Amino acid sequence: MNAVIDRRRFLKGTSALIVSFAIPLTRGRAAPTSSAKPVDLNTVESFLAIAADGEVTVYSGKVDLGTGVRTALAQIVADELDVAFPTVAVIQGDTDLTPDQGPTYGSLSIQNGGTQLRQAAATARRALLQEAGKRFNVDPESLRIADGIVIGPGEKRVPLQALIAPHGLHIKMDKTAPLKSPTDFKLVGHPVQRLDIPDKVTGRFTFMQDFKIPGMYHGRVVRPPAMGATIVSIDESSVADIPGIFKVVRQENFLGVVATNEWAAIKAARQLSVKWSEWLGLPDQRQLWEHVRHTKIVKDDVTSHTGDSAHALGDAAHRIAATYDFAIHTHGSIGPSCAVAHFEDDRLICWSASQATHNLRKQLAAMFSLQDEQVRCVYIDGAGCYGRNGHEDAAADAALLARAVNAPVRVQWMREDEHGWDPKGPPTLLDMRAGLDANGKISAWESELYIPDGMAGFVALVGADLAKLNSLGTLSPGGVLNDLAIPYAIDNVKTTAHRLESTPFKPAWIRSPGRMQNSFANEAFFDEIAAHLGIDPLEVRLQYVHDARGQEVLERVATLSGWRHRPKPDRHAVTSVGRGLAYVKYELVRTYVALVCEAEVNRKTGEITPKKFFVAHDCGQIINPDGLRNQIEGNIVQTVSRVMREELLFNRSRVTSVDWASYPILQFPQVPEVVMDLIDRPNEVPWGAGEPTAALVPAAISNAVFDATGVRLRSVPFTPDKVKAAIARLAD
Amino acid sequence: MPQYQLDVNGAAVIATVDDPAMPLLYFLRNDLGLHGPRFGCGLGQCGACTVHLDGAAIRSCVYPIGNVHGKVTTLEGLGTNENPHPVQRAFIEEQAVQCGYCINGMIMQAVAFLKRTPKPTEEEVRQELRPNLCRCGTHIRIIRAVMRASQAK
Numbered sequence: 001m002n003a004v005i006d007r008r009r010f011l012k013g014t015s016a017l018i019v020s021f022a023i024p025l026t027r028g029r030a031a032p033t034s035s036a037k038p039v040d041l042n043t044v045e046s047f048l049a050i051a052a053d054g055e056v057t058v059y060s061g062k063v064d065l066g067t068g069v070r071t072a073l074a075q076i077v078a079d080e081l082d083v084a085f086p087t088v089a090v091i092q093g094d095t096d097l098t099p100d101q102g103p104t105y106g107s108l109s110i111q112n113g114g115t116q117l118r119q120a121a122a123t124a125r126r127a128l129l130q131e132a133g134k135r136f137n138v139d140p141e142s143l144r145i146a147d148g149i150v151i152g153p154g155e156k157r158v159p160l161q162a163l164i165a166p167h168g169l170h171i172k173m174d175k176t177a178p179l180k181s182p183t184d185f186k187l188v189g190h191p192v193q194r195l196d197i198p199d200k201v202t203g204r205f206t207f208m209q210d211f212k213i214p215g216m217y218h219g220r221v222v223r224p225p226a227m228g229a230t231i232v233s234i235d236e237s238s239v240a241d242i243p244g245i246f247k248v249v250r251q252e253n254f255l256g257v258v259a260t261n262e263w264a265a266i267k268a269a270r271q272l273s274v275k276w277s278e279w280l281g282l283p284d285q286r287q288l289w290e291h292v293r294h295t296k297i298v299k300d301d302v303t304s305h306t307g308d309s310a311h312a313l314g315d316a317a318h319r320i321a322a323t324y325d326f327a328i329h330t331h332g333s334i335g336p337s338c339a340v341a342h343f344e345d346d347r348l349i350c351w352s353a354s355q356a357t358h359n360l361r362k363q364l365a366a367m368f369s370l371q372d373e374q375v376r377c378v379y380i381d382g383a384g385c386y387g388r389n390g391h392e393d394a395a396a397d398a399a400l401l402a403r404a405v406n407a408p409v410r411v412q413w414m415r416e417d418e419h420g421w422d423p424k425g426p427p428t429l430l431d432m433r434a435g436l437d438a439n440g441k442i443s444a445w446e447s448e449l450y451i452p453d454g455m456a457g458f459v460a461l462v463g464a465d466l467a468k469l470n471s472l473g474t475l476s477p478g479g480v481l482n483d484l485a486i487p488y489a490i491d492n493v494k495t496t497a498h499r500l501e502s503t504p505f506k507p508a509w510i511r512s513p514g515r516m517q518n519s520f521a522n523e524a525f526f527d528e529i530a531a532h533l534g535i536d537p538l539e540v541r542l543q544y545v546h547d548a549r550g551q552e553v554l555e556r557v558a559t560l561s562g563w564r565h566r567p568k569p570d571r572h573a574v575t576s577v578g579r580g581l582a583y584v585k586y587e588l589v590r591t592y593v594a595l596v597c598e599a600e601v602n603r604k605t606g607e608i609t610p611k612k613f614f615v616a617h618d619c620g621q622i623i624n625p626d627g628l629r630n631q632i633e634g635n636i637v638q639t640v641s642r643v644m645r646e647e648l649l650f651n652r653s654r655v656t657s658v659d660w661a662s663y664p665i666l667q668f669p670q671v672p673e674v675v676m677d678l679i680d681r682p683n684e685v686p687w688g689a690g691e692p693t694a695a696l697v698p699a700a701i702s703n704a705v706f707d708a709t710g711v712r713l714r715s716v717p718f719t720p721d722k723v724k725a726a727i728a729r730l731a732d
Numbered sequence: 733m734p735q736y737q738l739d740v741n742g743a744a745v746i747a748t749v750d751d752p753a754m755p756l757l758y759f760l761r762n763d764l765g766l767h768g769p770r771f772g773c774g775l776g777q778c779g780a781c782t783v784h785l786d787g788a789a790i791r792s793c794v795y796p797i798g799n800v801h802g803k804v805t806t807l808e809g810l811g812t813n814e815n816p817h818p819v820q821r822a823f824i825e826e827q828a829v830q831c832g833y834c835i836n837g838m839i840m841q842a843v844a845f846l847k848r849t850p851k852p853t854e855e856e857v858r859q860e861l862r863p864n865l866c867r868c869g870t871h872i873r874i875i876r877a878v879m880r881a882s883q884a885k
Contacts, residue, residue: 066831066868193827200832201820201839203768203807207832210767243750262762263754266774334772334780334867335833384831384868415773626827630873634830637869660777660865668858671871 038170039099044127045169046099047120048077050161054148056081056088061101062113063093064196065355066384067690068627069109071194075187075623076114080121080180082145083160085187090195093357093379103356105387105456105509106479107688110623111590114686122177124169131163182621182682189682191626196381208353208382208391209338209412216340216408217246218262219401220269221463222255223421226279226653231255238273248272249404254467256401258409266414280652282504289325292429296501298453304485307492309435312444316435320532324432324521326698326716328648329425329510330657332665335383336418337390341398342408348375352395353382359458360392363471364399367464386638387478388459388508390422396461396471416658423459423508424648426452426477430521435492440533442544444492447525449484449518452477452507453499459508477507480514483695486522487585488544504650511638512691515587516698520716523582523699527706537581537703538563549592549618550585552679556616557581557594560677569708575602577611580703582696590687592618595636597700601708603727606720610640610701615676615693620684632693633674639697641666647717738800740764741809752798757781759797760806768807768836772865779837779864783807789844807836810843819843822881823874830868837864842878851882 038046039059049057058077064070074088091097093104101113125145132150133140135158143152150158182189199205224230236248239257244264249256257272259265283291313319340351348370354360357377365375382391390413398411413421428451435444453475460473484495512519530537538558545551558564561579569576578601583594596614601607613636622628645664649657657663702713711726736747740760747759755774760766760783772780774793781793786802811817816824819842829835838861845852845860852860857878866874 066829066833068830193824194829196832197824197827197829198813198816200829200835201807201823202811202813202816203766203836204813205832206767207770209771210761261758263749263751263758267751332867333833334778334831334865335770336772381831383833386867412771415775415777630827630830630870633872634869637871638867639869641869659775660773665865665867666869666871667863667865668861668871668875669855671858671875674872 037097039097041099041116042173044120044124044171044173047117048124048169050164050169052161054087054159054161056083058088058090058117059098060090060092060113060117061098061358062109063104063355063379064381065104066381067109067631068194068624070196071192072110072623072627073114073117074195075192076118077121079185079187080118081125081160083148085192087148093354095357095361095375095377100358103359103456105355107586107591107690107692109690110686111688114623118179119175119177120173122179123171123174126174126177127171128160128163132158185682188623189680190624192624194627206380207335208351208380209335211340211351211380212410213340213342213408216410217258217260217405218265219256219258219398219409219411220265220414221397221411221417222257222269222272222274223417224253224276226276228279228281229276232275232277235273239268239271242268242271247405249401251400251404251467254400254463256397258401258405262412282650282652282654284652285650288427289429291504292427292450292500295503297498298501299499301481301497301499302494303481303497304493304495309444309446309492309494312492313433313435313446315437316443317438318436318532319433320436320528321431321433322525322528322712322714324430324524324714326428326517326520327646328427328505329642329646330419330648330663331386331389331422331510332663333383333385333389333418336413336415337394337422338382338410338412339391339395339398340408340410341395341402343403343406346370346374348399349378350375350395350399351378351380353380353385353391354395355385355388355391360395363392363458363461364396366472367396367461367469368399368403387510387513388423390418392459393421393462396463400463400467419658419663420655421462424505425510425513426503426505426507428514428517430517432521432525434525434529436529436533442490442529445486445490446493447484447495447521449497450500451480451497451514452503453501455479456509460506475507477503478509478513482587483515483518483522483584485588487547487550487583487588488526488541489546490544505648505655512694515691516639516695519582519584519695520698520702523584523696524702524712524714527580527699527703528712531706541581541583545583547585550583553592553594553616553618554583556677556679557596557614560616560675561596561614563596571708571710574604575600576708578704578706578708580700580705580707582699582703584692584695586688586692586695591689591692593692593696595693595696595700597697597704599701599704599708601705601723603709606723606727608644608701608705608718608723609670610644610672610704612673612675613700615674616679617676617689617693618679618681619687619689619692620681621686622678622680623686625678625680628678628689629676631689632676635691635693636674636697637666637671639694640672640701643698643701643716643718644670645717734798736797736800739803741805747797749797753796755793756783756795756797756800756804757792760792766806766808770833770836772833777865778834779841780834782837782840784840784844787844787847789841807839810839817843818884819846819878819881822877822884826873826877826880828870828873828877830870834864834866838866838874842881846878846882854879
């Protein structure tokens with residue numbers, strides 16, 4: 001079923017961003033007054049409000065990054081409260097209004113954010129039914145709710161809003177409040193149409209890049225031509241002839257221009273004459289992997305350790321070893337990062353498409369020596385970010401410029417700012433070893449990962465670094481240790497992460513950080529073992545996956561793809577089609593995915609064409625099956641792009657792949673077909689789906705290429721040159 | 733300052749700009765407040781800024797306003813939520829959006845294309861949309877939406 005969208009109601013949710021700006025920004029240095037909306041995680045009113053007209057507002061700390069989660073969260077709340085879907089609006093990621101549910105990353109918006117909202121709705125539901133029971137003088141158990149009206153015996157009816165105390169839903173969150181039975185769901189589990197799509201296809205949607213406030217100036221940043229260069233001199237007269245130029249702003253090595261109109265700002269940023277120092281601090285790209293291998297290790301994290309792998313490897317009848325690497329990637333949002341910032345009295349308000357407005361608030365507060373409460377960050381949907389891209393940095397830039405001109409400033413990054421200066425997915429190197437005993441049993445597995453130290457912390461803001469201000473930044477590549485440990489029951493296992501002191505570019509997470517690189521090595525190497533054993537890759541996996549749900553996705557993908565009856569490729573033909581399998585139990589604790597890729601390889605040109613993917617997917621309870629399909633398709637298509645094409649280019653001074661010509665991504669003619677089998681488990685918890693499938697794409701393609709040609713691809717991206725070289729090596 | 737008389741979405745508008753080299757995009761977005769055409773690269777490489785000039789898809793981020801002679805149509809000029817253009821309707825029916833930032837370009841390109849080629853093959857749609865970039869990986873649905881629009885009565 002498709003719920004009808006009430007545009008008026010939906011817009012109310014989005015325009016609240018603007019309306020709420022009318023709230024006085026100045027609250028002094030004291031903590032928010034008692035009249036401020038609660039945002040703590042322990043009370044229902046932090047998450048939900050029901051207005052006098054019955055309209056429900058959801059306050060979500062998790063934000064919609066283009067995934068459709070706004071709609072899914074509205075489904076969850078509407079269903080649990082039994083209110084009509086069009087009466088629900090969602091306000092997202094506003095530090096003054098929404099609880100801090102953690103950043104929107106790690107495939108956790110439904111799993112964590114949605115679960116909290118459901119609990120808030122269930123707590124409210126129970127309290128409101130109890131109140132209705134008192135009024136009707138009946139057992140609350142005898143009452144039901146339909147479209148926001150409590151229905152009692154006889155003619156007894158009362159709308160939910162009439163049951164709310166004057167202070168709102170001031171009820172303690174209760175983890176034991178009973179949840180609705182999945183058999184009673186009307187919205188959850190159904191392909192409800194997304195709330196935002198009609199406005200996005202007619203141009204009525206307001207993206208961050210569209211947002212304006214009165215008196216706003218346009219800013220552009222002028223980044224150093226070499227990443228570590230410093231300003232020697234600036235000739236401001238070089239832009240004096242541009243009508244509309246307002247100010248050149250410099251703070252240490254942070255440089256920007258502010259103008260009354262956008263084109264003037266763009267021209268001034270290009271035209272400004274600046275002398276920068278030289279800087280050659282980046283490694284030679286041709287020796288990147290030697291550089292990674294020789295970077296100082298600050299510590300080792302052993303992520304799994306069973307038995308005695310060293311001993312078992314020593315005793316093994318056969319030993320296999322291989323090294324895998326995965327290139328540096330950029331997020332590549334189609335809309336470059338953008339933010340608007342405004343200082344009013346002693347408060348900073350910043351509109352941003354940040355996936356983590358609560359963290360951004362702390363970072364901006366640190367930058368400008370403010371209390372956290374003096375900074376308000378308000379989320380507005382931007383272009384997809386797929387992790388920590390440049391949105392936060394643009395916010396810092398806007399704030400620096402806004403403070404300098406004492407007026408609101410909008411900063412829109414240009415394409416070269418985005419490609420050149422968003423934090424990067426770090427270069428990743430993995431050494432893999434396995435031992436087989438005389439009976440063909442996998443007796444040992446060892447892996448060593450070379451990855452920057454740190455987790456998903458605060459990524460330093462570029463503007464703050466250039467201006468020599470503290471933005472609480474630490475080395476933060478993301479949760480990169482996940483999925484280094486393997487989902488297979490092998491007796492002797494040791495997986496070790498060597499945590500590196502540094503990496504050439506400031507790192508951050510990009511969709512499935514670490515998990516993608518680790519799963520690439522694990523699943524391709526497992527395929528190497530299967531080939532060595534001469535056993536079908538599916539059967540070996542089934543032998544070592546001791547988990548019913550894992551076995552089920554493997555069996556289902558085998559059926560879906562006709563795996564057991566697949567044709568044997570002719571490895572000597574010019575073009576041949578192969579199939580590759582990969583499997584993950586995400587982070588070893590949640591979503592199960594099995595993926596088969598069918599790829600055509602041209603031995604002459606070295607070109608690989610992934611033609612079709614088959615997915616079996618179990619993320620527990622499915623909230624919106626069409627939203628899930630959309631996400632899984634995106635997981636696959638985007639990762640095909642990353643694996644087949646993408647590699648950051650740089651010289652000793654800077655990133656040189658600063659546009660779509662030098663950093664090409666997948667285009668329509670190369671887009672594969674995707675076929676899927678979704679397993680819905682309405683009685684299980686809902687797990688994430690924004691990342692797990694992506695993690696399998698590199699290995700599934702590599703394994704398909706092996707099937708087609710006998711060649712192993714162990715280095716992302718899989719360029720034609722690498723394929724041809726590998727084929728030539730095989731022939732030798 | 734030079735003034736340019738333009739026809740945007742059927743309305744006569746006057747653009748007063750100091751620089752005829754300013755790309756059309758900035759006038760549409762900042763002076764007319766249109767949100768359909770989007771800034772993606774400023775290089776004519778991604779298609780997010782696409783509008784129609786006399787029915788042909790052009791990249792407004794690199795098209796100087798001084799060179800605009802003809803009727804400009806933006807996403808807003810195609811249809812509304814209440815009365816969407818068949819291609820807009822097909823994108824809603826196929827739910828062919830993730831973040832939606834590229835979708836303006838996809839729809840504008842497709843509308844111009846379907847006028848020339850009303851019954852394309854899927855391969856023709858793929859080739860036509862080749863210069864339009866999408867980062868979310870919504871391509872499969874976008875192709876389906878354009879095919880659906882071409883098959884609609």
